[in-house]
Amino acid sequence: MELGFIGGGQMAQAMITGLLQNDSTQKIYIHGGASNRTEAYAASAGIEYLPSNEAVVAASDIIVLAVLPQQLKAVATEIRTKIADRVVVSVLGGVSLETLADQLGYDTLILRTLPNVNVAVNSGMIAIAGNNNLQRHPEAREQVRSFLGTLGSTMPLPETEFSTFSALAGSSPAFIELFVDAMAQAGVKHGMDKDMATQIVAQAMIGTARMIQTSPQSPRDLAAAVSSPGGSTIAGFLAMEEAGLTSAVVKGIDATITKDQSVE
Structure with a gap:
């Protein structure tokens, strides 16, 4: 070819x-x-x-x-x-x-x-x-x-869904990279080397993506499965939600789609 x-x-x-x-x-x-x-x-x-x-x-x-x-x-x-x-x-x-x-x-x-x-x-x-x-x-x-x-x-x-796809797949690598960097910065705050923290989070991201692709459970259910009652994961999860994680992500996707549609 x-x-x-x-x-x-x-x-x-x-x-x-x-x-x-x-x-x-x-x-x-x-x-x-x-x-x-x-x-x-x-x-x-x-x-x-x-x-x-x-x-x-x-x-x-x-x-x-x-x-x-x-x-x-x-x-x-x-x-x-x-x-x-x-x-x-x-x-x-x-x-x-x-x-x-x-x-x-x-x-x-x-x-x-x-x-x-x-x-x-x-x-x-x-x-x-x-x-x-x-x-x-x-x-x-x-x-x-x-x-x-x-x-x-x-x-x-269908072409009518290309703008949404653009936000979820085309722009999302930048969003995911920002999230990885934010996690790594938190590691630095607690004394870890930045490169090491980045590699740890990146590998965790790869494994988590694979789990989502292969599991019949939803991402939310998978998150709940590792959030033990009264544990550290649920404490972090609730702190992120209180800070507006889900709302911020949805607003980011909305803004990306709106901009993409404005230039078509």
């Missing part, structure tokens, strides 16, 4: 990192962004930098469109007549399938995606929504889902 990236920003690089860490045998091409920076990145990553977007399309079976949304029209003008029989995977935030089809052509096979940065460690969460053309081509659909599957978990969603 030949993969072509148009755009060399953070998400494109995160996806490429995940593909390379997965010992991928796919050939990867890239063009876009600030050409000198993208060319230097390609050389450091061991992938092939091509001189134009048209060259990337010509070389690729799957094209990952990873430019800024405001660059879509200019890029589409360059590649629109050259993408027949290829799948275009869009990671453009806030750009609908209808807009993509209008710019790229209504015969184009398009998959709109919303990955998070954890694709860089093959643990991403990726929302996907394909247009009708892609649905009518099961082989192409399976090919692109296989490619994305190397980067993490995929979840088919």
Whole structure:
């Protein structure tokens, strides 16, 4: 499989990192962004930098469109007549399938995606929504889902739920990292080295995520199971709730969704 990236920003690089860490045998091409920076990145990553977007399309079976949304029209003008029989995977935030089809052509096979940065460690969460053309081509659909599957978990969603997904999966790594840092700072307050405290909390987070994924119990029930009556865990739990933990999280998600919807 030949993969072509148009755009060399953070998400494109995160996806490429995940593909390379997965010992991928796919050939990867890239063009876009600030050409000198993208060319230097390609050389450091061991992938092939091509001189134009048209060259990337010509070389690729799957094209990952990873430019800024405001660059879509200019890029589409360059590649629109050259993408027949290829799948275009869009990671453009806030750009609908209808807009993509209008710019790229209504015969184009398009998959709109919303990955998070954890694709860089093959643990991403990726929302996907394909247009009708892609649905009518099961082989192409399976090919692109296989490619994305190397980067993490995929979840088919209606486009109306992409803003909520963006908050829960796209923005949440930043929120979780802040929570980990806050826990680690508490460890420092009580005399522990910051790096050690961070590693302890991060590993606890990994194990807890695995428990949530594999247990039939809800996260709230799992929390209750380790909160012994009169114990230290329930004391900490109640102190966090008194300080507004749940309310703060919900307000943060609300604000993220509101902002995301305002730029669509």
